[in-house]
Amino acid sequence: xxxxxxxxxxxxxxxxxxxxxxxxxxxxxxxxxxxxxxxxxxxxxxxxxxxxxxxxxxxxxxxxxxxxxxxxxxxxxxxxxxxxxxxxxxxxxxxxxxxxxxxxxxxxxxxxxxxxxxxxxxxxxxxxxxxxxxxxxxxxxxxxxxxxxxxxxxxxxxxxxxxxxxxxxxxxxxxxxxxxxxxxxxxxxxxxxxxxxxxxxxxxxxxxxxxxxxxxxxxxxxxxxxxxxxxxxxxxxxxxxxxx
Numbered sequence: 001x002x003x004x005x006x007x008x009x010x011x012x013x014x015x016x017x018x019x020x021x022x023x024x025x026x027x028x029x030x031x032x033x034x035x036x037x038x039x040x041x042x043x044x045x046x047x048x049x050x051x052x053x054x055x056x057x058x059x060x061x062x063x064x065x066x067x068x069x070x071x072x073x074x075x076x077x078x079x080x081x082x083x084x085x086x087x088x089x090x091x092x093x094x095x096x097x098x099x100x101x102x103x104x105x106x107x108x109x110x111x112x113x114x115x116x117x118x119x120x121x122x123x124x125x126x127x128x129x130x131x132x133x134x135x136x137x138x139x140x141x142x143x144x145x146x147x148x149x150x151x152x153x154x155x156x157x158x159x160x161x162x163x164x165x166x167x168x169x170x171x172x173x174x175x176x177x178x179x180x181x182x183x184x185x186x187x188x189x190x191x192x193x194x195x196x197x198x199x200x201x202x203x204x205x206x207x208x209x210x211x212x213x214x215x216x217x218x219x220x221x222x223x224x225x226x227x228x229x230x231x232x233x234x235x236x237x238x239x240x241x242x243x244x
Contacts, residue, residue, distance in 0.1 A: 169232025
């Protein structure tokens with residue numbers, strides 16, 4: 001858990017600092033929900049390192065809801081407050097949010113990361129979700145990407161994938177046949193190719209296959225949330241409940 005060590009900021013308020021330290025302690029125990037609660041209280045008390053840590057917890061999808069926008073908001077705020085790691089990596093989020101990042105860059109950055117853990121890479125997951133949503137909107141690919149991804153998901157042997165599709169609230173008639181409808185070389189085809197490459201890069205880094213599937217479902221789920229279908233979709237689930 002090296003990302004959560006060596007805090008940039010120490011609060012002069014003993015209660016706020018105690019919440020931050022408790023958050024770090026709970027991370028070391030693997031209790032992400034408790035860590036999130038303590039970091040949130042510390043962040044509300046002005047603790048900048050707690051704010052940055054929230055972006056990592058929420059961006060990695062360890063707990064429910066898996067909220068990419070809340071994670072990005074914490075990232076932006078931590079950078080604005082001067083957190084060095086947040087500032088150093090902010091260009092990634094800014095590039096993703098203007099659609100100027102690129103699938104190849106996502107994969108290259110993932111491949112350059114040392115080792116892998118048992119949680120999804122928060123920074124890259126936030127960027128991937130927001131980048132692909134922006135690109136889908138820019139090129140009118142949202143409906144075709146959703147249809148392709150959900151139609152493909154329904155071929156899975158895993159019940160938790162089918163449960164995820166149900167939580168999107170999208171009727172089967174909307175996405176049925178989506179695998180066949182995708183036009184080669186289209187914007188939607190390029191987005192799904194990018195998702196394939198990102199999934200393969202996670203696999204090459206040694207991530208568990210179920211976690212890789214959750215990553216892809218979460219990115220597509222975010223695209224759905226931001227689409228006209230979003231009003232019917234349930235909140236995205238973190239690893240604490242996605243596989244139930």
